Amino acid sequence: MIRFLLLRNVPRKAAEQQQPERVLLRFPRLYEIFKDIKVMVCYVAVLFFFISVSAFGAQELDCDREVPDDLYELKENHIPVEFHHEPFSMEIVDLGMLVLLMSVATWFSIKHKPSSWLSFLMLAGLLYFGFFRGGCICPVGATTNFCIGLAAPELIGRVVAILFLLPLLFAYFAGRVFCSSGCPLGALQHLLARKKSVQLPARINSVVRLLPIALLFATAWGALRGGLFIACKMDVYKWLFFTGYAWIDQLMLWVKGALVESRIIFVGDVVAWTVLGCVLVLGYFVPRPFCRLVCPYGVLLGTVSTLGLRNREIDPSACMNCKMCEKKCPVQAIHSDPTGKLVSVSDFHCIQCGRCDDVCRKSGLRG
Amino acid sequence: MGQSRRNFIRISGHVAGGLGLTALAARIFSPPAEDAEFIPQNRRFAWQINPDKCRNCNACEIACVRKPSAAKALNDPKKCSNCVVCYGHIKNKHIESDKIDSHGERICPYNAVLRKNFCGGIDGMYLYSHNHAKCTGCAKCVKKCNEEGTGSMFMVIRPDLCLGCNECAIAVACPHDAVERIPREPVDDFKGIYGLEDAYWMEEMG
Numbered sequence: 001m002i003r004f005l006l007l008r009n010v011p012r013k014a015a016e017q018q019q020p021e022r023v024l025l026r027f028p029r030l031y032e033i034f035k036d037i038k039v040m041v042c043y044v045a046v047l048f049f050f051i052s053v054s055a056f057g058a059q060e061l062d063c064d065r066e067v068p069d070d071l072y073e074l075k076e077n078h079i080p081v082e083f084h085h086e087p088f089s090m091e092i093v094d095l096g097m098l099v100l101l102m103s104v105a106t107w108f109s110i111k112h113k114p115s116s117w118l119s120f121l122m123l124a125g126l127l128y129f130g131f132f133r134g135g136c137i138c139p140v141g142a143t144t145n146f147c148i149g150l151a152a153p154e155l156i157g158r159v160v161a162i163l164f165l166l167p168l169l170f171a172y173f174a175g176r177v178f179c180s181s182g183c184p185l186g187a188l189q190h191l192l193a194r195k196k197s198v199q200l201p202a203r204i205n206s207v208v209r210l211l212p213i214a215l216l217f218a219t220a221w222g223a224l225r226g227g228l229f230i231a232c233k234m235d236v237y238k239w240l241f242f243t244g245y246a247w248i249d250q251l252m253l254w255v256k257g258a259l260v261e262s263r264i265i266f267v268g269d270v271v272a273w274t275v276l277g278c279v280l281v282l283g284y285f286v287p288r289p290f291c292r293l294v295c296p297y298g299v300l301l302g303t304v305s306t307l308g309l310r311n312r313e314i315d316p317s318a319c320m321n322c323k324m325c326e327k328k329c330p331v332q333a334i335h336s337d338p339t340g341k342l343v344s345v346s347d348f349h350c351i352q353c354g355r356c357d358d359v360c361r362k363s364g365l366r367g
Numbered sequence: 368m369g370q371s372r373r374n375f376i377r378i379s380g381h382v383a384g385g386l387g388l389t390a391l392a393a394r395i396f397s398p399p400a401e402d403a404e405f406i407p408q409n410r411r412f413a414w415q416i417n418p419d420k421c422r423n424c425n426a427c428e429i430a431c432v433r434k435p436s437a438a439k440a441l442n443d444p445k446k447c448s449n450c451v452v453c454y455g456h457i458k459n460k461h462i463e464s465d466k467i468d469s470h471g472e473r474i475c476p477y478n479a480v481l482r483k484n485f486c487g488g489i490d491g492m493y494l495y496s497h498n499h500a501k502c503t504g505c506a507k508c509v510k511k512c513n514e515e516g517t518g519s520m521f522m523v524i525r526p527d528l529c530l531g532c533n534e535c536a537i538a539v540a541c542p543h544d545a546v547e548r549i550p551r552e553p554v555d556d557f558k559g560i561y562g563l564e565d566a567y568w569m570e571e572m573g
Binding site for chain 1 (some may be wrong): 371377380381384388391392394395396397398412415422432433434435439444445449455483486487492500501523525526527528530531533548551552553554555556557
């Protein structure tokens, strides 16, 4: 405080230096001291005032009610209300279910069973992974999660990494069976598609096929750069899965007698549901639009299955070039050369759905 | 000759692809770095609100893909001062004690803040809690409680209601970066570590 007062004196001293002849006081020093003491007394008084006021205020703010013993005991013995995630065992069940579905699909596919058998498998996968687990096995999300995991392994769970790697392993040995059994997105599109599908013109199809590859790089870049889920935003079916999941969750809570929210849950807004409706209508005519236009995981699966051990082929001796399989294929993986003599299956795009087995009268599909 | 060359290329492709995938898998399953913020313990991750960073805007209610939102308000009963007039409960605070239940203008638009007398009659101790069936996570009560009251209320994302999106819409929308991706743990109505100044009843503990 003394330092503060000294600082305050500086401008007055400067004024004295400017006009020294006018200041003629008898006891200048005494006057100065007296004035300083006056200021000091003022400061001290103000300080005391504030201290007393703040102490008084603090007394008022403090809750001076005594805590009764029973409330004190209640607070001491309070058992926290806990909300749990689903148990870790559910994730093991997920893994088991995925392995089971893909194994059965592999068996069906190798034995060339009718495609309706695989449709039941897809239905099971859709109901379990899509609606019961809320679209948990999302190929798009798995890709992004894996990319994030490459940047920082502690940021993703290992179950997610296994969920990402398992279909790749199956794709190496048996082709893309994940697409026709475990994937809820693929199952939804496959089941809601017309049997007599519209085939895209070859030139458009060859361009459109490049989109997932571009999106795979975009997804990896976005995930590694800043944890962006670029491809997740293009997944329009998630609103359906989330809504179904929330409804099943609420139903189970209602059975238990716990929380029931007063409003009907609809995940997503009007725009999202409109887009979903449009894509579903598109998917009725052009089968699997998401798989063919967007899915970045399909590119990885296709690459692995191209390298892989099992290749679906058409027996040239049995084939009679009716091209029924080419018209029926939902992903346009079968193509014939312009002369129409040689019909071949692209391992990259074939999803092992078995529709070509249905229509081939000579049972000409091998592998 | 052509056949064997093709075979060689094919096998080398297999080996290269397998090695690449193995390397990626090894990277994923490698132990976390020493300066990692947490150790994952083989669990999956979930998004949760950090109460220290949360400023109780209503972004959770608006942004959450689930309607009503999975973000709900909770009251920490250990921290709560059990006031007669709760800032998170009513707006018109200058009101007679016996008219609070009947004439108090509620902060919550859905009347989800529950008030229950514990002891001491009409001017005694009251217990406050939230009815999650009505709560939409608008955080109005939490904001009032933190600005004017004890600060015992806080927001959580209820894990049993959360849909578990890969990219949490709340985390994208949150203006304070309060929504963090953390290992899954049960969520309870315990706000955090208490300081001595936080609750008057802690003074009795010494």
